[in-house]
Amino acid sequence: MAYKINEECMACGSCEPECPNNAITGGSSRFLINPDKCTECVGIYKTSRCAEVCPFGAPVLDPVHKESQAKLLAKWKKLHPGEP
Numbered sequence: 001m002a003y004k005i006n007e008e009c010m011a012c013g014s015c016e017p018e019c020p021n022n023a024i025t026g027g028s029s030r031f032l033i034n035p036d037k038c039t040e041c042v043g044i045y046k047t048s049r050c051a052e053v054c055p056f057g058a059p060v061l062d063p064v065h066k067e068s069q070a071k072l073l074a075k076w077k078k079l080h081p082g083e084p
Contacts, residue, residue, distance in 0.1 A: 014053045
């Protein structure tokens, strides 16, 4: 399941550099996560970095984009071809 950033976001920017997939971008009043690039950090980290570093708890799982661990890993491999 991809993450999304809820209305708690204060656009502090702490999450953006943590995303290994460049899925997070700045919006007009808060940051946004591209669900096509979000892998919940499966493939590189044990936890989702955006949720871990956000001081406001804004990154939350998006129930609209449910994905299995296998699908998240496949997405990671597609985004990062040739990386282990």
